[in-house]
Amino acid sequence: xxxxxxxxxxxxxxxxxxxxxxxxxxxxxxxxxxxxxxxxxxxxxxxxxxxxxxxxxxxxxxxxxxxxxxxxxxxxxxxxxxxxxxxxxxxxxxxxxxxxxxxxxxxxxxxxxxxxxxxxxxxxxxxxxxxxxxxxxxxxxxxxxxxxxxxxxxxxxxxxxxxxxxxxxxxxxxxxxxxxxxxxxxxxxxxxxxxxxxxxxxxxxxxxxxxxxxxxx
Numbered sequence: 534x535x536x537x538x539x540x541x542x543x544x545x546x547x548x549x550x551x552x553x554x555x556x557x558x559x560x561x562x563x564x565x566x567x568x569x570x571x572x573x574x575x576x577x578x579x580x581x582x583x584x585x586x587x588x589x590x591x592x593x594x595x596x597x598x599x600x601x602x603x604x605x606x607x608x609x610x611x612x613x614x615x616x617x618x619x620x621x622x623x624x625x626x627x628x629x630x631x632x633x634x635x636x637x638x639x640x641x642x643x644x645x646x647x648x649x650x651x652x653x654x655x656x657x658x659x660x661x662x663x664x665x666x667x668x669x670x671x672x673x674x675x676x677x678x679x680x681x682x683x684x685x686x687x688x689x690x691x692x693x694x695x696x697x698x699x700x701x702x703x704x705x706x707x708x709x710x711x712x713x714x715x716x717x718x719x720x721x722x723x724x725x726x727x728x729x730x731x732x733x734x735x736x737x738x739x740x741x742x743x744x745x746x747x748x749x750x
Contacts, residue, residue: 566667568683569644569657570729570742574634577608577646577654584630585612587622595664604637604659606630611655634659643668643705643728648682662705672706685727685742689720693739700731700740 569577578584585607592602607615607622615622625633634644637659645667646657660668687708696717700709708724709731711717732740 566671566682567646567648567654568726568728569646569654570683570685570727571634571638571644571733572729573684574644574657575631577657578606578627578630578634581608581627581630583609583612584625584627585615585622586625586630586633587615587619589658589660589665591658591665592661597663598661600640600642600661600664601633601637601659603633604642606633606657608655609653615656638730638733641703641705641730643726643730668705683726683728684745685729686722686725686745687720687727687729687731688741688743689718690739690741691717693737694718695737695739697736699734699736703730703734705730 586603587605587607588602589604592598592600592604603621605622612624616624637644640659642659642661644657645660645665646654648654658665662668662672694717698711698718700720701711701718705728706724706726708721709718710721712719727742727745729742732742
């Protein structure tokens, strides 16, 4: 995901530099990036009073893949600001927003939102691992659970699994792998953030999303 869309609008027009902020160690941040599965993202869109849709700044800039561009969504109070300040953003109805969401999910993108405790989500984008700076950092860190949250995680029904490997190909977090020549993949739940990209394309219905903490029940 690109930096917060609000931060993007605060770039200096010529230099496009960030303003650095020092965060003391051992201080808990009162906000967190959140991975939304498709159902959560759809619910947020259906409950929104206003929706703006616009281009992903990361993919527009980096152009490292052919994933959909029209994927950034601003909701409710944030929608007016994005339409007024960001090129390409326009108001859309919920059905148009849901089509964009479904297209991005089918392309294997991950819905990432910035969530403050007790506050509604007003912005989220659908991110790829090659262009989106935050997603690239998330994949490379060993402390991913400290900087991103998710409500669900995948659960593997190995008896149903046919070993096709679609989940391995689709997983943006590299949570699915074939280990030591095994016929069926294994899931590393510590790397899974419940995006659901593997679930919707599993031909044997061997993967389900369950609330985090219930994956071994």
